[in-house]
Amino acid sequence: MLTIEQATYDAIVAHAKRDHPDEACGIVAGPEGSDRPERFVEMVNAAGSPTFYEFDSTDLLHLYQEMDRADEEPVVIYHSHTATEAYPSRTDIGLAMEPNAHYVLVSTREHGNNDGPVEFRSYRIVEGEVTEEPVSVVDAFPR
Structure with a gap:
């Protein structure tokens, strides 16, 4: 199960709506081994495409260096x-290289960047196998 704070959920949805009609992408980092998505990192879709996303390789390298220094890992990888629909494509599955991450997909197909609900779903993708998981949105993590 993915447990995510309301503020982080809202930030992911806002990013997806803002970048529509292009795909949005980013990472939510958290302390290694905690499974707690705490640090929202909005990334630029280097592909600038409505049909696929690509992290900028330099930005991604810098983010992984930051996470290493802070003993963090990517807890959520979203786009x-x-x-x-909010379901991983064959390309998404092929690019999924973090077996411990939650892969979040947000579909903006119904309302685009206008007000209205989105489809927000989370998956585990390990060795090409996709498993959907429940999402629990909480006010805040206990500190």
Whole structure:
């Protein structure tokens, strides 16, 4: 199960809506081994595409260096789908290289960047196998 704070959930949805009609992407880092997505990192879709996303390799390298120094790991890797459901594509599955991460997909196909609900779903993707998991949104993590 993915447990995520309301503020982080809202930030992911806002990013997806803002970048529509292009796909949005980013990472939520957390302390290694904690499974707590705490640090929201909005990334730029280097592909600038409505049909796929690509992290800028330099930005991604810097983020991984930051996470290493802070004893963090990518807890959530998210991106949006602008014209299809929030389910990983074959490309998404092929690019999933973090077996401990929650892969979040947000579909903005129904309302685009206008007000209205989005489809927000989370998956584990390990060795090409996709498993959907429940999402629990909490006010805040206990400190």
